[in-house]
Amino acid sequence: MPRASTDGRLFLSRVACGWLVCGFLALLALLAPVPLGHQQALAAEGVQMGSVTGLRLPRFASLRFDKTNVREGPSKTHRTAWIFQRAGLPVEIIGEFDTWRRIRDSEGAEGWVLASLLSGRRTALVAPWRKAEEAPVFAKLGAPQVAAKLQSGVVANVKTCQAGWCRVFGEGFDGVIKQGDLWGVYPDESF
Secondary structure, three states: OOEEOOOOOEEOOHHHHHHHHHHHHHHHHHHOOOOHHHHHHHHHOOOEEOOOOOOEEOEEEEEOOOOEEEEOOOOOOOOEEEEEOOOOOEEEEEEEEOOEEEEEOOOOOEEEEEHHHEEOOOEEEEOOOOOOOEEEEEOOOOOOOEEEEEEOOOEEEEEEEEOOEEEEEEOOEEEEEEHHHEEOOOOOOOO
C-alpha cells in the first residue's frame, strides 16, 4: 500500500512495487514486437506482419478516446475524413506507417489514425449487420437460460474467445455470446 511521508513524497511497499513491476513487464511483453524468427515462420505461413510493430495484420484494437480524428493519409497534414465520437469502438488495423495505423471500421470505411489513439483492449460490436435484432448472452457456456439480450450495435468488452464463443461484459451484462454475433473478433480467433 502507498504511504505518504511527512514531506509529501509517496512511498510504496515492496509488495505494491512488485505488482507494479510485474504489471509493467507484462505490458512490455504485450507491446513487444514478435521475435524475428517467429516473424519469419509466420510470413512463411502467409501471415502478414506489420512493418513497424511486427504484429499481425490485420488485427483488432479499440479507440482510446471519445474523439478520434480519422485522416485520409498518415500525417496531420492530411484532411480529416471523419471523427469517431465514442471511446471503446472496435476497429481493425490493416496497415502501419511510422506512428500511424490504417484502420477499417465495422461499415468498411478506411482511414488513418495515430497509434496513440488506439488501445489494445478488445471490444466488439454486437451484430452490426443485423439491424433491430438482438443477440442472446448466456450466463455460462452450455446454460440454456438467456442472461441478457443485446441489441445490434452494442459495444461489448471481450474477455476471451474459444471454440466459437466469447466471454463479454459491459454495463448490465456479463456472459458468453456466439463468436459469429460479434464484429471485433475473427471467426477462428482464440485468446
